[in-house]
Amino acid sequence: MMTSDNSNTEDKNNDVDLSGLKRGEQIKCLNCHNGYYKPFSLPAEKCDWFKCDNCGDHVHFTPNIIVE
Numbered sequence: 001m002m003t004s005d006n007s008n009t010e011d012k013n014n015d016v017d018l019s020g021l022k023r024g025e026q027i028k029c030l031n032c033h034n035g036y037y038k039p040f041s042l043p044a045e046k047c048d049w050f051k052c053d054n055c056g057d058h059v060h061f062t063p064n065i066i067v068e
């Protein structure tokens with residue numbers, strides 16, 4: 001039984017929402033398309049660096065910190 005894949009994933013790197021990483025989602029590496037980004041430190045929601053477990057490509061989030 002096949003499940004239809006109607007997610008609109010497109011093969012483009014410039015408009016990928018990686019913010020799901022901070023919600024603990026598994027997101028495939030944009031570089032090698034084999035590995036997944038893993039947080040440098042846990043919990044993922046407080047981690048700003050994620051590194052591909054296959055090729056070592058990494059992404060960096062600018063922290064959105066509100067300073068009072």
Ligand SMILES: [Zn+2]
Nearest residue numbers: 029032052055
């Ligand atoms: Zn990779």
